[in-house]
Amino acid sequence: MAASSSRSLAEVQRRVSAVHHENDSEEQLHFYDGWAPEYEQDVITLQYQAPRLAASCLASVFQGSLADVLVLDVACGTGLVAQELQAKGFCRFHGLDGSWGMLEHARQKGLYQELNLCRLDQEALPAPSGFYDAVTIVGALSEGQVPTSVIPELLRVTKPGGFLCLTTRDNQSNLRYKSQMQQLLDDLEQRGLWEKVKVQEVGQWERATSEQEATEGSDYISGVIYLYRKTLGVGF
Numbered sequence: 001m002a003a004s005s006s007r008s009l010a011e012v013q014r015r016v017s018a019v020h021h022e023n024d025s026e027e028q029l030h031f032y033d034g035w036a037p038e039y040e041q042d043v044i045t046l047q048y049q050a051p052r053l054a055a056s057c058l059a060s061v062f063q064g065s066l067a068d069v070l071v072l073d074v075a076c077g078t079g080l081v082a083q084e085l086q087a088k089g090f091c092r093f094h095g096l097d098g099s100w101g102m103l104e105h106a107r108q109k110g111l112y113q114e115l116n117l118c119r120l121d122q123e124a125l126p127a128p129s130g131f132y133d134a135v136t137i138v139g140a141l142s143e144g145q146v147p148t149s150v151i152p153e154l155l156r157v158t159k160p161g162g163f164l165c166l167t168t169r170d171n172q173s174n175l176r177y178k179s180q181m182q183q184l185l186d187d188l189e190q191r192g193l194w195e196k197v198k199v200q201e202v203g204q205w206e207r208a209t210s211e212q213e214a215t216e217g218s219d220y221i222s223g224v225i226y227l228y229r230k231t232l233g234v235g236f
């Protein structure tokens with residue numbers, strides 16, 4: 001992550017608010033292309049915690065050497081999740097994102113062995129079934145970004161017994177999305193396709209973009225990290 005931030009919190013809040021309220025995913029991805037050079041500085045200003053917290057959550061379930069663990073980082077952006085996972089000892093990463101601008105910054109990090117442009121609201125994941133030991137999607141499951149319909153695809157590409165780490169936000173304009181996502185997560189569990197390992201509620205996920213979006217009595221929005229394990233014997 002960059003060491004310093006040059007823009008004021010108010011400027012960053014305006015930019016992030018525009019991302020949160022853009023419902024057309026084509027426009028959203030253009031927006032990310034333009035944001036890519038300043039994304040990492042801006043998320044420091046915003047006190048965005050998700051990559052570090054998700055990496056800790058995922059690392060907590062692996063024992064022994066992490067050298068062989070192959071991670072698919074979906075909506076990888078500039079690569080903050082791989083960077084945090086590398087600090088925990090993971091070293092094999094593939095990444096996907098719909099913004100070439102964000103992918104270019106991820107490429108420059110030199111952490112990913114494979115990076116692919118992928119529209120997650122339109123295409124199947126470019127990966128065989130049961131391929132990855134772990135799949136992450138951090139900061140991208142929310143209104144106007146990646147639809148919940150990608151979640152069964154994440155499960156498909158995970159090895160039986162592998163782990164999935166997903167995040168979403170609790171801000172006012174994302175509550176409907178979060179509730180739909182929760183229903184889908186529960187449904188997949190009731191169908192025996194995966195089991196819930198951990199749910200971590202995070203009060204200070206990032207600075208809110210406005211008072212309306214903030215948790216009452218706070219300047220922050222809250223968020224959630226879900227960790228699931230794909231059931232052994234699930235063949236797709």
Ligand SMILES: C[S@@+](CC[C@H](N)C(=O)[O-])C[C@H]1O[C@@H](n2cnc3c(N)ncnc32)[C@H](O)[C@@H]1O
Pocket residue numbers: 025028029032050051074075076077078079080081096097098099102118119120121137138139140144145146147
């Ligand atoms: C807030 S960033 C999160 C990036 C990274 N995971 C992190 O935590 O820093 C959301 C990412 O999702 C990607 N994204 C949003 N909608 C997408 C879509 N429909 N298809 C593919 N990628 C999408 C954006 O390009 C962006 O890189």
